[in-house]
Amino acid sequence: MRPQAEPSKLLDRGGRPTVRELLSSLVFNPVDGTISLNGDRIVVQRAAVGSELRRELIRLLGAEEAKVFLIRLGFLTGQADARFVRTRWPHLDIGDAFTAGTRMHTFSGVVRVETVYNDFDFRKGRFAAEFLWHDSVEASHFRNPHHAAEPMCWTQIGYASGYATEFFNTLVIYKEIECAAQGHRHCRVVGKPASAWGASDPEVIFFRERVVGQQEITPSVSVARTHIAHSHLSELDGVLLRPVKDLLDRFAMMGLPVLVTGAAGTGRSRAACYLHRLGHSSPPEPRHVIGSDVDVALCSEIAQPGKQSRRGPIPKTVIIDEAQAIPVEMQSRLSRAIEDGILLGGPRVIALADSVDAFFGLSPALWSVLSPLHVRMPSFVERRQDCLNLAGIMVRLLASRMGIDLPEFDETATSVIAQTQWRGNLRQLRGVLTSVLALHQGGSITGEQIEVQLAKWASGPTPNDDASQGLGRQMLELMERNKVSLSDMERAVYQAAVDLADGNLSAAARLLGLSRPQLAYRLGS
Numbered sequence: 001m002r003p004q005a006e007p008s009k010l011l012d013r014g015g016r017p018t019v020r021e022l023l024s025s026l027v028f029n030p031v032d033g034t035i036s037l038n039g040d041r042i043v044v045q046r047a048a049v050g051s052e053l054r055r056e057l058i059r060l061l062g063a064e065e066a067k068v069f070l071i072r073l074g075f076l077t078g079q080a081d082a083r084f085v086r087t088r089w090p091h092l093d094i095g096d097a098f099t100a101g102t103r104m105h106t107f108s109g110v111v112r113v114e115t116v117y118n119d120f121d122f123r124k125g126r127f128a129a130e131f132l133w134h135d136s137v138e139a140s141h142f143r144n145p146h147h148a149a150e151p152m153c154w155t156q157i158g159y160a161s162g163y164a165t166e167f168f169n170t171l172v173i174y175k176e177i178e179c180a181a182q183g184h185r186h187c188r189v190v191g192k193p194a195s196a197w198g199a200s201d202p203e204v205i206f207f208r209e210r211v212v213g214q215q216e217i218t219p220s221v222s223v224a225r226t227h228i229a230h231s232h233l234s235e236l237d238g239v240l241l242r243p244v245k246d247l248l249d250r251f252a253m254m255g256l257p258v259l260v261t262g263a264a265g266t267g268r269s270r271a272a273c274y275l276h277r278l279g280h281s282s283p284p285e286p287r288h289v290i291g292s293d294v295d296v297a298l299c300s301e302i303a304q305p306g307k308q309s310r311r312g313p314i315p316k317t318v319i320i321d322e323a324q325a326i327p328v329e330m331q332s333r334l335s336r337a338i339e340d341g342i343l344l345g346g347p348r349v350i351a352l353a354d355s356v357d358a359f360f361g362l363s364p365a366l367w368s369v370l371s372p373l374h375v376r377m378p379s380f381v382e383r384r385q386d387c388l389n390l391a392g393i394m395v396r397l398l399a400s401r402m403g404i405d406l407p408e409f410d411e412t413a414t415s416v417i418a419q420t421q422w423r424g425n426l427r428q429l430r431g432v433l434t435s436v437l438a439l440h441q442g443g444s445i446t447g448e449q450i451e452v453q454l455a456k457w458a459s460g461p462t463p464n465d466d467a468s469q470g471l472g473r474q475m476l477e478l479m480e481r482n483k484v485s486l487s488d489m490e491r492a493v494y495q496a497a498v499d500l501a502d503g504n505l506s507a508a509a510r511l512l513g514l515s516r517p518q519l520a521y522r523l524g525s
């Protein structure tokens with residue numbers, strides 16, 4: 001669009017995008033007859049259409065309901081524009097992105113905005129602003145001699161409130177204290193959070209009851225999402241995630257990184273997928289990445305939402321499995337990327353790790369970004385009362401998958417299941433039951449059948465817990481026999497790793513699941 005020539009610097013004032021930049025991203029495509037603003041479709045219509053719409057609404061609904069309708073329409077538009085600015089100019093400083101609202105408002109031709117003061121601090125949630133609105137299109141419907149009795153810029157008040165509400169994530173309300181429709185030279189509006197106006201303020205009550213209404217920002221979204229997630233929660237997940245479900249429900253709404261720890265087979269991935277589904281109403285699949293595959297490309301996807309990646313559309317959630325294996329040289333880049341992503345609306349990062357000891361493989365910066373929302377999945381040894389229930393669900397799932405009739409557990413089977421320490425968690429339970437079903441000849445499943453498969457499992461590759469217990473015993477024996485101390489032993493392990501890595505400290509640290517500085521410190525101490 002070509003702005004009319006004007007000598008002042010109005011077009012280039014304020015942060016980016018400036019009005020001139022906004023106008024230059026407004027494109028008419030003669031091929032398909034569309035107008036777009038930075039990719040989003042725009043429609044041009046005569047201002048008089050708005051007057052006619054308002055007149056018709058008042059005739060059909062009465063003035064009060066028409067006012068509710070138009071404020072609400074403006075509010076939703078303001079929220080949508082705020083989201084548009086954040087996603088289409090993802091690199092903007094949040095203050096620039098916020099004030100882009102006044103510039104969008106200006107170049108939309110609805111009103112010319114003059115800032116009296118605009119005082120905000122996103123970290124403290126502080127906001128207070130006053131603007132003058134010149135030549136408001138809504139006020140122009142009320143020209144002399146029929147001045148209006150009250151302020152009339154309903155859609156615009158709704159728009160400003162919706163835009164700021166979206167940015168501050170709390171209800172912000174603008175009041176029009178003077179309006180050109182009343183005969184003033186211009187309209188004057190003042191904005192503050194609802195909490196600053198006070199709960200008993202009539203406008204706050206009006207906005208809460210009529211504008212935001214049943215869709216009060218946070219609660220309604222969480223109610224809707226919880227409902228959706230319940231319908232997605234499988235029978236297995238229902239039992240598997242029960243000990244942590246309240247925590248997951250709580251964290252899902254927070255949109256921040258979550259760290260899920262626990263041994264393999266305790267349901268870490270299922271917890272991550274549940275968080276993902278709960279956080280989005282119709283989510284695309286989350287992206288799964290193994291910690292050792294974290295690279296520069298992934299970091300920029302996390303930090304720069306909206307930018308199309310080489311791997312396809314940006315996912316809403318990135319699940320990083322084996323977080324302890326994230327390469328040491330990627331850790332500070334990843335922690336910065338996650339911090340940027342939190343500010344700019346990047347995908348949510350959910351990290352899975354074996355245990356809280358994963359800290360010793362993560363840099364303090366990455367740990368501090370990932371760990372505030374922490375979910376620990378209990379092992380099956382800690383929740384033995386659930387194992388029989390889980391076995392029942394698992395055997396139903398497996399029988400249906402394997403295309404065989406569902407057998408029952410006899411009494412001996414239930415007692416074996418209840419008394420077994422399922423150290424390999426769900427993986428062991430599934431493995432044992434799969435073998436039992438594969439060999440089952442009809443009738444009930446017996447305890448003996450389960451014990452046969454448990455014995456095979458025990459003699460096969462042992463799960464981590466057993467392996468480390470065995471190793472622990474061997475080390476104790478060595479220490480006793482050779483009279484070496486624990487710190488000698490530790491130092492020997494660090495030195496062995498350095499030798500194995502040909503003296504390369506970074507590579508040795510990776511072998512040990514440590515950061516390079518951590519290893520250097522331990523070798524030096």
Ligand SMILES: [Zn+2]
Nearest residue numbers: 153179180187
């Ligand atoms: Zn006005």
